[in-house]
Amino acid sequence: MSVRQLHRLFEDEDTAVGEMVRTPRLAGGRRDLADPALSHLSIGAVAARWGILDSAKFGRIFRAAHGLSPREYRARRGHCGAHRRNCVR
DSSP states (O other), rough: HHHHHHHHHTTTTOHHHHHHHHHHHHHHHHHHHGGGGGTOOOHHHHHHTOOOOHHHHHHHHHHHHHHHHHHHHHHHHHHGGEEEEESSO
């Protein structure tokens, strides 16, 4: 299936294809950032687990969706990782 065909399937929907893909990825990333068992993972590794290979892009879309950077979100949840390298100082 071509990208154009995929977008054509969603023409009558209220949600764009990109948003349908991005929403569950961000939700998964948010859960992982809040999970103390995954605090050893870098934010880039969390993003990659959810198919977002550019950590800067993950940071931008995460902030747009949640009002905080991934680092700020993780720090507020109290799960900053080994040696607190992922915490906001």
